[in-house]
Amino acid sequence: MPYDFVAMPHAWKASDRCSPVRPRQTNAISLPPVPVWPQASDRDEVGDGDSSGRFGGEYGDFEEMNGGGGVEAGLGGGGEEEMDEDGVCPALGMGKEQVVLMWGYLPGVSPQRSPLLAPVPVRLPLAATGDAWRDVCGGGCGFAMAISESGKLLTWGSTDDMGQSYVTAGKHEETPEAFPLPSDVVIARADTGWAHCVAITEEGVVYTWGWKECVPTGTVIADQSSVGTLERDESQSASASNQVSPRSHVSSRTSSGAASGPSESRGAEESTKRRRLSSAKQGPDSSTSSDENLSAPPCIVTFNTGVKITAVAAGGRHTLALSDFGQVWGWGYGGEGQLGLGSRIRTVSSPHPIPCIESALYGKDRPAAMKGNKNAETQISKVMGNCVKAIACGGRHSVVVTDSGTLLTFGWGLYGQCGQGNTDDVLSPTCVSSILGVKMEGAAAGLWHTVCISVDGDVYSFGGNQFGQLGTGSDEAETVPKLVDASCLENKNARTVSCGARHSAIITDESEVFCWGWNKYGQLGLGDSMDRNVPCIVPMDAYRALNVSCGWWHTLVLAESPT
Numbered sequence: 001m002p003y004d005f006v007a008m009p010h011a012w013k014a015s016d017r018c019s020p021v022r023p024r025q026t027n028a029i030s031l032p033p034v035p036v037w038p039q040a041s042d043r044d045e046v047g048d049g050d051s052s053g054r055f056g057g058e059y060g061d062f063e064e065m066n067g068g069g070g071v072e073a074g075l076g077g078g079g080e081e082e083m084d085e086d087g088v089c090p091a092l093g094m095g096k097e098q099v100v101l102m103w104g105y106l107p108g109v110s111p112q113r114s115p116l117l118a119p120v121p122v123r124l125p126l127a128a129t130g131d132a133w134r135d136v137c138g139g140g141c142g143f144a145m146a147i148s149e150s151g152k153l154l155t156w157g158s159t160d161d162m163g164q165s166y167v168t169a170g171k172h173e174e175t176p177e178a179f180p181l182p183s184d185v186v187i188a189r190a191d192t193g194w195a196h197c198v199a200i201t202e203e204g205v206v207y208t209w210g211w212k213e214c215v216p217t218g219t220v221i222a223d224q225s226s227v228g229t230l231e232r233d234e235s236q237s238a239s240a241s242n243q244v245s246p247r248s249h250v251s252s253r254t255s256s257g258a259a260s261g262p263s264e265s266r267g268a269e270e271s272t273k274r275r276r277l278s279s280a281k282q283g284p285d286s287s288t289s290s291d292e293n294l295s296a297p298p299c300i301v302t303f304n305t306g307v308k309i310t311a312v313a314a315g316g317r318h319t320l321a322l323s324d325f326g327q328v329w330g331w332g333y334g335g336e337g338q339l340g341l342g343s344r345i346r347t348v349s350s351p352h353p354i355p356c357i358e359s360a361l362y363g364k365d366r367p368a369a370m371k372g373n374k375n376a377e378t379q380i381s382k383v384m385g386n387c388v389k390a391i392a393c394g395g396r397h398s399v400v401v402t403d404s405g406t407l408l409t410f411g412w413g414l415y416g417q418c419g420q421g422n423t424d425d426v427l428s429p430t431c432v433s434s435i436l437g438v439k440m441e442g443a444a445a446g447l448w449h450t451v452c453i454s455v456d457g458d459v460y461s462f463g464g465n466q467f468g469q470l471g472t473g474s475d476e477a478e479t480v481p482k483l484v485d486a487s488c489l490e491n492k493n494a495r496t497v498s499c500g501a502r503h504s505a506i507i508t509d510e511s512e513v514f515c516w517g518w519n520k521y522g523q524l525g526l527g528d529s530m531d532r533n534v535p536c537i538v539p540m541d542a543y544r545a546l547n548v549s550c551g552w553w554h555t556l557v558l559a560e561s562p563t
Contacts, residue, residue, distance in 0.1 A: 097561040098133045100146055101540065104523035104554030106157030107142055108173035113159075117522035117529065119540055119557070125175050128152070136558045138498065139551030140192040140210075143169035144176075146556065151186030152178040153199055157554070164195045167295045168210040181207060181298055192551070193314030193393070195295075196332075198321075204308035206301040206321060214317055214332045215296035216350045303329065303351055315393030316447070320400075321351065326387025328354040328400060336396045337427035338411030344427065356388050356400055359428040360408050383436060394445030395501070399452070400429065405439030407432040407452055407481075415448040416479030417463030423479065434480040435460060446499035446550075451506075452481065457493025459484040459506060459535075467502045468533025469517030475533060486534040488514070500550035511544035512537055513557055521553045 101119040102109070110116060122144075124131060132149040139145045142165050143158040154176040158169040170179045181187070181199075185207070190199035196210025208215050301321075303309065309329075311322040318332035318339055329351040330339040337344060340354040361381055385404030392399040397411030397418055408429040409418040416423055419432040438460070443452035448464030451471075460481040461470040468475060471484045496507035503517030503524060514535040515524040522529055525538040542562030549556045 097563070098546065099543065099559050099561050100133050100136055101543065101557045101559055102144060102157075102554060103525035103538075104551070105142070105521035106139075106144055106551075106554050107159045107162065108157045115522040115529070116554075117525070118527045119525050119538065119543075122146070122156075122176060122556075124148070125154075125177055127178075128154075128176075133558060135189070136547055136549040136556035137190040138192055138500075138549035138556060139554065140168060140195055140197070141165040141552050143172070143192075144551055144554060144556055145169075145179075145190060145192055145197065146176070146558075147187055147190060148178075151188070151202070153181060153187045153190055155179050164211060164295055168192075168195050168197060179298075189312065191312050191314040191393075193319065194316045194395075194552070196314060196317075196319070198301075198312045198314050198319050200309050200312055200321075204310060204324070206303070206309050206312065207298050208301055208319065209296055209298040211317070212294055212296045213347060214314075214319060215299060216301055216331045216348075217299075301331075301351060311391060313391045313393040313398075315398065315445075316395040318393060318396075318398070320354075320391045320393055320398060322388060322391050326389060326403065328356050328388050328391060330354050330398075333396075336412035336425045338393070338396050338398050340398060340410040340427075340429045342428045344425075354429065356408055356429040357384055357386065357402065359410075360384055360406075360431045380431075384431065390442045392443045392445045392450075394450065394499070395447035397426075397445060397450070399443045399445050399450055401440050401442055401452070405441070405455060407435060407440045407443060409450065415464030416477050417445070417448055417450050419450060419462045419479065419481050421480050432481060442497065444497045444499040444504070446504065447501040449499065449502075449504070451484075451497050451499055451504050453494050453497055453506075457495065457509065459489065459494050459497070461504070464502075465533075467518035467531050469499075469502050469504050471504060471516040471533065471535050473534050484535065488535055488537070496545075496548055498548050498550040498555075500555065501552050503550060503555075505548045505550055505555055506535070507545045507548050511546070511560075513540060513545045513548055514538065515555065523550070523553055523555055525555060 100122040102122050103116045103119050105115045107113045124133070128148060131152070133146060134149045135147045137145040137147060139157065142162045143155055145153065145155050148154055155169045155172045156174065156176040158166045158171070159173060160166055160171070170177065186202050187199045188202045190197065193214060196208065196214035198206065198208040200206050308324045309321045310324045313320045315338060318330060318334060321329045323329070331348045331351050332339070334341060334345045334348055339345065339348055339352070340356065340359065341352060342359070361384055383404060384406050385402030387403050388400045389403045390401040394411070394417060397409060397413070400408045402408065408431055409420070410426045410429045411418065413420065413425045414423050418426045419434070420426060420430060421434065439455045441453050441455045443450060446469060449461060449469050450463050451459060451461045453459055459471070461472065461484055462478040462481045463470065465472065465475050465477045470478060470482065471486060472478065472482055473486065493509045494506045495509050498505050500523055503515060503519065505513060505515045507513055514537050515526070516532045516535045517524070519526065519529055519531050524532060524536065526532070526536055540559065543559035545557050545559050547558040
């Protein structure tokens with residue numbers, strides 16, 4: 001998998017080490033409670049957030065996300081890269097050993113489930129002797145995912161009380177193990193959402209599995225007993241609006257809200273009420289079987305004849321795919337417009353084409369200056385481009401970059417994460433007009449925020465900023481893109497970006513990693529649990545970063561070993 005913006009599942013800009021900012025937490029770390037999986041309901045049932053901008057719903061600390069999400073994936077055309085005269089790809093650093101570094105919270109990899117506050121190498125399993133790391137794919141709720149050089153999809157980090165994510169991760173704990181896909185499948189790229197995964201092969205075949213609402217009808221290729229059962233299309237569509245959430249193993253400490261900080265008490269109280277409600281509806285606890293019953297095994301996603309998928313992105317409960325011709329497809333939950341189909345359709349159970357360029361040019365949300373002005377329409381159409389080159393999914397919003405470098409957004413807008421200057425939901429792909437003159441290279445999306453990079457290596461961010469995830473030096477939300485102009489990024493050019501639920505990471509053209517945002521579980525890799533509202537360099541000794549991919553509570557980096 002190539003590592004420029006076109007093929008990487010993330011994107012962009014950074015610099016010198018910055019001092020800690022806003023030490024909002026002490027080094028006494030409270031571990032995340034086991035999440036309670038949300039029902040397939042509209043946002044009024046889980047809460048839209050209070051006046052402070054916090055999500056006051058069922059999720060508490062564990063709002064839906066992109067696993068890995070929150071990533072940017074680009075039009076790759078099969079992953080070809082220019083080689084030097086020795087047949088080595090410079091972008092990949094194939095001349096030296098590649099390693100995967102992890103930090104943050106992965107409950108299955110450390111004693112007493114302690115968060116990893118600084119980078120730690122991940123060992124390949126003994127079964128993979130002779131293989132090597134190829135790429136990192138972030139991970140979902142409490143699990144990590146990466147790809148080996150032989151095309152195996154490796155997962156690890158979960159525990160058996162993590163509910164549905166444990167099933168989605170293949171029940172792999174401390175040691176990375178190959179997810180049970182057919183033995184002849186060679187995975188080229190992958191991404192993870194909140195509790196579902198999507199992967200594509202070198203031939204452009206798409207596999208997906210996990211929470212049923214996120215998995216379209218397709219050809220099942222796995223033993224149902226190993227990963228759950230697949231719902232039929234009819235029953236899936238009919239039951240999407242009243243799907244019941246499985247009961248999780250929630251400790252009394254978690255239920256009381258003690259695991260959350262003081263500033264999160266309101267969300268914790270609401271979360272406790274909803275857990276009780278959910279438990280009362282379900283009766284006796286049967287969490288393991290319930291989690292598996294709500295998980296679909298791997299299936300092959302069916303597209304129109306001749307469609308070859310080159311990139312995928314997974315959001316909280318929706319998925320986007322990009323074809324080699326720059327057409328975007330989407331499926332899953334679309335209640336806030338994150339599928340870009342012009343409506344609040346709850347569930348799309350098969351891939352549908354998303355008219356990105358057409359909606360931006362001719363939709364009702366197109367820039368006001370274009371309406372009725374043919375000259376303006378002609379000029380804007382040139383600026384808008386002809387196809388999409390990169391895609392990203394956030395918790396409940398989506399971002400695409402066209403071949404001309406224009407940024408389009410759609411979906412949930414409560415925190416300004418669509419960059420339209422307001423907090424309205426955006427139901428169709430719409431141009432972020434405030435940066436129309438800046439050519440974008442790629443983008444990444446988190447739960448409530450969006451980060452994008454220009455071709456010049458500048459970083460722009462917008463959306464929710466409760467934990468400093470925008471990197472602007474404050475905790476104020478931004479409804480239009482704002483340049484991240486921290487002093488530590490001076491003379492630095494970002495080339496890769498990734499967003500976790502509420503933290504962000506970039507790689508510079510000097511192979512440095514910078515992180516900022518929420519750090520309660522060490523997901524910034526800075527050796528402590530203090531939030532940062534400006535980018536800070538991650539100490540990685542002599543390792544040279546090639547790619548970065550954020551999971552929900554953790555961060556993964558593919559790096560080149562110094563030896």
